[in-house]
Amino acid sequence: MNQNADLLRKLKTIVGDDYVLTDKEDLIVYECDAETLDTALPDIVVLPATTEQVRDVIVVAREYGISITPRGAGTGLSGGATTISGGISLVLSRMTKILSVDPTDSVAVVQVGATNLSVSQAALPYGLYFAPDPSSQIASTIGGNVAENAGGPHCLKYGMTTAHVLGLKFVMMDGSIVKIGGKTRDLLSLDLLGAIVGSEGTLGVATEATLRLIPRAQAVETMLAYFETVESCGQAVSDIVAEGIIPAAMEMIDNLTLNAVEDYLHMGLNREAAALLIVELDGPEIGIAVHRKICEEVVQKNRSIGLTWATDDVHRTKIWKARKVSFGALGRIRPNGYVLDGVIPRSKLAQAIKQIHEIGLKHQLIVANVYHAGDGNLHPCILYHRDNHEEVNRVVAAGREILELCVELGGTLSGEHGIGVEKMLEMPLVFNEADLLAMRWLKESFDPDELANPAKMIPTPRACGESGRPLSRHQMMSSTC
Ligand SMILES: Cc1cc2nc3c(=O)[nH]c(=O)nc-3n(C[C@H](O)[C@H](O)[C@H](O)COP(=O)(O)OP(=O)(O)OC[C@H]3O[C@@H](n4cnc5c(N)ncnc54)[C@H](O)[C@@H]3O)c2cc1C
8 A cells, every 4th residue: 555644644735634535445435437347446545626736646646656547437437547556546526617618619618527417508508518428428527538538329420529629738747737729629739639538547637628519409309219120220220321311329229228228217118129229310400301201211111110209308308318227227137237338330230239149148148238329339238246256257258259359340449438457458459569559659758657547558568467466357368468
């Protein structure tokens, strides 16, 4: 435990006694994020309230050679905020202020601990909103969204977080505070913003974000359709895009998930359907009726066994609730779920679904499936009991096979949840040594002492278990290091 008395005194002077936590019962709250296969206690939890406090904590951490792992709400699904090498868990959740909403320039400036949803709520009176909408938006923070380059159902049409971040206030690992970007897109200088968005806290700490807001659509139409087979549902998704329509969202859930949701919500879902598809269209009043008709025809051509359109906003919210509660509802089947995040070309959807099912059978595991189907982003969720170590081994092996499958099908490891500690060892499936070296150079130039969220994203000998910490998953998979 790195709890040097001098260090603690200095940290308390910066943020106040109440905001430095060292008792085991306090630390345990921060031992992982929503990916619970990898856990590790931080040595110290520090909760700053301002950019200057973040800077001072970083300076002190550097003085003592202790690492810093930034943390927002801890809803990450790749172990990004887990202090796998110990050190300080730097929790930004006190920094929740919406600093300004500028309806003329359609921009909001917020502290990074503000939740995703609170930004759209603040923009609502101006008819604007922040487009990236992770299903965790009620809790996940803008800092976490930026660091993970978060997506969400509506990112199919509007793009990921990176398309909506205009600027950042960012504390570098030498303690300097830099402002990158601003209220307009900077297209001239080196794209540091592009490097930082999605860097998972491995380059430094963001404290404020300038975000692009977009106008709410004039009209929205939401369809819920059922299918007898997963294949016909997948085909309908491809056919809608082939018609030249980019829906705001296209989300799919399988029969197992659908039944778990119905058990929870009792909203009258068709329990017999092999797959449920939600298609949302938005845009000007004029034109949306045409797209609605085309989508309906495509779905019917693919032998849908039931179709309904939201009649009003209340109905629409109900339909979306079915999708948004799906991971939580699966907790009724097993207490733990390992959510994967592989991406495949949309045309391979049916094949991937079949092979994922076979991987589940082979390892005698229950695998539920939720998909951002429009962009081929799969979220197979392997259900298990965390205390059953033998089962956990099978979960890890099946998870790796699913990721290998995604890569074999021409896809990649992550669509939105990031690499973190969870997929770090799979990085060589996609990147060669030269690619990884280029990433290491970037990391080293921002963080030469390797104190920013170490042992994450980029596989290195240290990340593969030389930190002296027990890395349960890494030990199991160490032969791939
Ligand atoms: C039920 C559920 C549904 C989800 N749905 C989606 C979804 O639809 N789309 C999606 O993309 N994700 C989804 N996620 C994953 C997760 O919510 C996102 O990755 C989210 O962006 C994480 O935000 P957070 O505040 O919880 O960050 P954390 O989990 O606390 O941290 C995530 C990463 O960001 C880094 N970080 C946090 N704050 C900062 C900062 N200020 N500066 C630098 N680095 C920082 C951390 O070090 C870590 O690497 C879901 C998660 C759950 C549990």
